[in-house]
Amino acid sequence: MAGSDGKNESEWIRRVKSGGAVPFLEQDSCQNGWTTPSADKFLVRGPNYLSDRVKTPAGDFLLMPLGFDWVKGPAKISEILNDPTSRVKNVIEEEFHNSETKPFIWAFNLQLPHRDNYSAVAYFAATEPIPEGSLMDRFLKGDEVFKKSRLKLIANIVKGPWIVRKAVGEQAICIIGRALSCKYISGESFVEIDVDIGSSMVASAIVHLAFGYITTLTVDIAFLIEGQTEAELPEQLLGAVRFSELQPDSAMPMEQCSATICTNSERSSWWKSIGHGFSNLIHQDSANMDRKEDGKDVQKQ
Template sequence: MHQVTSHTREVSTLQRDFQVLDFGLTKDFFHLRMAACGGNDEAEWVQRLRAEGAVPRLEPENCPNGWATPPADKFMVRGPEYFSTRVKIPGGEYLLKPLGFDWIKGATKIGEVLNNPNSRIRKALDDEFPSAEKPFVWAFNLQVPSKDNYSAVAYFGALQPIPEGSLMDKFVKGDDAYRNSRLKLIANIVKGPWIVRKAVGEQAICILGRAVSCKYSVGENYIEVDVDIGASMVANAIVHLAFGYITTLTVDLAFLIESQIEPELPERILGAVRFSELNPNSARPIEPPSERSPTSVQSNVSTRWWQSIGQGLNNLRSHQGAHESSSAAVSPQVNGRIHDEDKIEETKNSCHRYLLFNCNWSCPTLHFEPRKLLTSSNKPIIFSVGKIWFTL
């Protein structure tokens, strides 16, 4: 019997990812449109899209109030033998090419950007390919809960047609339940204050559809994921925490479709974006939609509620250098089975993150030192700020 080795699995996976799906397109189509003729330089329309956003595209090492494409090997993904060894490997070449980044705001929550004929990405594609097939675009719209309804939108284009039967193909054609169970985000705080780095962790990993609310819009030549951070109280609170330091933060975000069975390994990253030291005043205003959705109203109510809690807790002050309490840490207990180390890592930090996520610790002078964390299905969470103890 033929033995399948890890090398064979990896080669077959790469072949799967790069086979051509017949959408009436060819590789030549993408090479001609995604790159300039006669060389490896980017096409003029791609360069224009990258340059016309509210914040510029810069080099990853130095991109203040701008965006960049971080190195793929900064992200750890499931390797070819992950299910037997639990070994992760640095991410390989991205499957998608970066097209642009929008830092925008509106009178109401911004969604379905690519369905708007006035969106700059949509207009560029319509102008460049008025009668021809258009490159397939992926958009990830992070809706930041705030009174100004900020959105950070990363756009990526397919380097070549989506391989039939691949995870990308299944994701585009699948239902929302499938997408919610597969779309993974890897977040890394490259630079920022201690409290934000501690809240997020060295490299935070989550399945977006389980952590927050995602709306998927699929068109003839695009798929957009609107990530409603405000729909989750936990995510809402940590973003409020981070937003207070946004002008000092450098953040890497990678989007990928999780490999859940062995033939899908190793994982491949769709695309990634780095944004650094964003200035809220740089966000470009866009026209609001004609109607305000019930989800938007509910999100803003949640936002105001958590803001009020955060403001109340921010009134608590303690002096730097409070004496350490000698309390033994208790390992967090969770209901249900933990399947892999991604979930173990998430569980390990759940107590600490819960406190940070649910408190808007935006005061730079606040001295926050967890002393004892205790949580289960029926026990309180106990923690302290300085010498003041709290029970949740």
């Protein structure tokens, strides 16, 4: 179930890849676009991690890279794959309307804390049946407690100003459900995870800071299910996406019938929390300025 190399892609896959607001580009020339980074750019728990705590470069992806959306709306965008205007959903329904089987889609919707309600959405596809009893299968069938304790995100700042790289670290790793509020939406042939980055004061502050430099940033983000037993190791990446030098004005407007619009008081309170989080972030960074750097960031989970 490795990622596609693009040589034998179906027409519907090419349509999804090229149909978003920002183009799909080659890895070495990704400006104001998105692409798939190399899996070995990410460090994951190795086969003997429980005893030696050693992380190793990731192997191939479990899922095929499918698409990326850079969208904004009048309210926080959620449940994209349940929305009748979803371009990914419509392409798949058009292609497979007479088929008994559809590709299984994984969507990761990163809801950014911003007045214009931006979302960066990465789509991946399983074109073969997910093995019974595998970690992916258990995640899909598991309850919300299991999902919250297992879904992991790894973020690398490939290119960007020092202040953003300092705030994020060399490789930021977190269990998404423990750090942020998430909504898990499951359908017959898809799962979508809506990640509310604004639900964490510190995460809000970091993203608010990074957004000011978004037109100069290149970011790699990978998703995986954490391996916690020997049988679940080494960890394997579900998929990864790189977006580079995104232009806020290029985000595709998206209207949602079911969108919930914040009141003015809620919006004001939310932006105050970002301000407090940003202040805490700067305070923590200033306190560490005098520490001698050894050239490596300590990874925390």
